[in-house]
Structures are given as structure tokens and as C-alpha cells.
Amino acid sequence: NAGVTQTPKFRVLKTGQSMTLLCAQDMNHEYMYWYRQDPGMGLRLIHYSVGEGTTAKGEVPDGYNVSRLKKQNFLLGLESAAPSQTSVYFCASSPDRGDEKLFFGSGTQLSVL
Amino acid sequence: GENVEQHPSTLSVQEGDSAVIKCTYSDSASNYFPWYKQELGKRPQLIIDIRSNVGEKKDQRIAVTLNKTAKHFSLHITETQPEDSAVYFCAATPGANNLFFGTGTRLTVIP
Numbered sequence: 001n002a003g004v005t006q007t008p009k010f011r012v013l014k015t016g017q018s019m020t021l022l023c024a025q026d027m028n029h030e031y032m033y034w035y036r037q038d039p040g041m042g043l044r045l046i047h048y049s050v051g052e053g054t055t056a057k058g059e060v061p062d063g064y065n066v067s068r069l070k071k072q073n074f075l076l077g078l079e080s081a082a083p084s085q086t087s088v089y090f091c092a093s094s095p096d097r098g099d100e101k102l103f104f105g106s107g108t109q110l111s112v113l
Numbered sequence: 114g115e116n117v118e119q120h121p122s123t124l125s126v127q128e129g130d131s132a133v134i135k136c137t138y139s140d141s142a143s144n145y146f147p148w149y150k151q152e153l154g155k156r157p158q159l160i161i162d163i164r165s166n167v168g169e170k171k172d173q174r175i176a177v178t179l180n181k182t183a184k185h186f187s188l189h190i191t192e193t194q195p196e197d198s199a200v201y202f203c204a205a206t207p208g209a210n211n212l213f214f215g216t217g218t219r220l221t222v223i224p
Contacts (some may be wrong), residue, residue: 040122042202042214043157058211059114090156100145100206104156 002026006091006105013081013112021076021108023091029103030096032074033058034066036087037107043090049074050097081112115140117205119215126193127223134218136203137185143205146179146186147212151200160201161188193222 004025013019023032033048045058049068063085065077074093078085091105116139126132138146147162163170163177163186170177174193179186186205190197200219204212 040216042119042216043212044214045211048211059213100147100212101159101162102147102149102157102212104158106156 004091004093004103004105006089006108008108009106010109011111013078013110015082015112017081018077018079019081019110020078021089021091021110023074023076023093023105024072025074025093025103026072027093027095027103028071029093030071031094032068033092033094033102034064034074034076035090035092036060037090038087046076046089083112086110086112114211115143115205115207115213117203117213117215119203119218121218122216123219123221125221125223128193128195130193132188132190132193132197132220132222134188134201134203134220135185136187136205136215137183138205138213139184140205140207141181141184142207144208145206146177147204148175148177148188149202149204149214151202151217153199157202190220193220195222195224198222 007022034046035043047066052071055066067075089108092102119136144165149157150160151157174191176189200217203215206212
């Protein structure tokens with residue numbers, strides 16, 4: 001089992017460019033999440049999904065979109081990147097409702113210039 | 114939504130000493146309180162968790178205590194070792210699998 005895999009690991013964008021981060025899990029988990037981690041601010045939830053075909057907003061959803069077309073994949077999109085989106089992005093998954101243990105991916109370091 | 118505050122932001126202890134990290138939460142409906150450890154450049158990993166129907170839980174050198182009345186919970190690490198050096202995050206959730214994280218504590222264990 002690879003667990004939770006994120007691609008890419010690093011990316012540099014110019015302001016206004018777009019990109020998609022891919023998260024894949026092979027544990028058959030129902031729930032998937034996207035967090036951003038900024039210095040001194042902990043982990044903040046961007047969007048999450050409670051199952052294939054569903055998405056919901058978290059604490060800081062503005063400027064991001066997500067899709068969960070397949071149960072094992074959760075995509076995070078930035079349509080027009082801004083310097084404020086420079087951050088480390090973590091994808092995570094959890095088995096189902098009532099089992100909140102998060103399994104994290106290795107993270108994506110994104111810089112927006 | 115839930116608001117989780119964590120203190121201290123940095124903590125240095127001598128090897129062998131104990132370390133205590135404290136968190137408070139705002140939503141009385143929160144019922145699950147995990148602690149994650151993140152080593153430098155690595156992903157966060159769950160080290161211990163507690164539910165609201167339990168006051169204390171231990172796993173070898175780590176323990177978590179919960180005071181629902183005061184809405185605070187703490188992580189205790191005894192006999193600290195250099196490999197305990199990391200950033201520790203507390204979290205709370207009122208349900209629906211949405212975890213709200215504290216801002217983290219950087220623990221340094223001095224050999």
C-alpha cells in the first residue's frame with residue numbers, strides 16, 4: 001500500500017497561472033481532504049469530500065476548487081494563482097464517518113511569484 | 114466553527130525531562146481530540162487521540178488528558194528523547210470528520 005500520494009512535490013507558479021494538485025489514496029477511504037500549512041497557523045482545511053462525487057467547503061476555500069470524480073482521487077485546482085496561496089499543501093484521507101484518523105500525503109510545496 | 118488554541122508555541126526540555134503541551138477549544142460539541150506529530154520536512158502523523166467520554170489515555174511515554182468542563186486537553190510526554198523533537202499539533206472536531214487544528218508547538222529535546 002502506498003497510502004496517500006500527492007503530485008507534484010514542488011511547484012513554482014507566476015501570479016495568474018493555474019494548476020491542479022493530484023491526490024490519490026489506495027486505502028478505499030471514503031473521506032478526503034485538502035489542507036494548507038502556513039508558518040504559525042497550523043493546518044487549515046480548504047475543501048473536503050465525504051464520498052465520490054461530493055465536495056464541501058472548509059475554513060479557507062476561496063481561490064480553490066476541487067473535484068472527486070473517482071473515490072481514490074481528490075483534485076485541488078487553483079484557477080488564478082496569487083502570492084497569498086504560497087504554502088505547503090497536504091492531502092489527507094480517513095476511512096469513514098466516525099473514524100476520524102487522518103492519513104496524510106507527503107505534501108506539495110507551492111510558491112507563487 | 115471550532116477555535117483551537119495551543120500553547121506554548123515553542124518548548125525546549127532536557128533529555129529525560131517531561132514535556133506538556135496544552136490546548137483549549139471553543140465548541141462544547143467537540144467530541145474527538147487527536148494529537149499529530151510532524152517531524153521536519155515530513156507529513157503529520159497521529160500519535161494519540163481521546164474521545165469525550167474518556168478523561169485520560171496513555172500509550173507508553175505519551176498521555177493525553179481531557180477536561181470537558183474547562184474545554185481543555187493536554188499532551189504529556191515523559192522521559193523525553195531526542196527523537197521526540199518535532200512540531201506537535203492538537204485538534205478538535207464537533208463531528209462530520211472536520212478537524213480544526215491548533216497552531217502547533219515546536220518541541221526541542223536537548224541531549
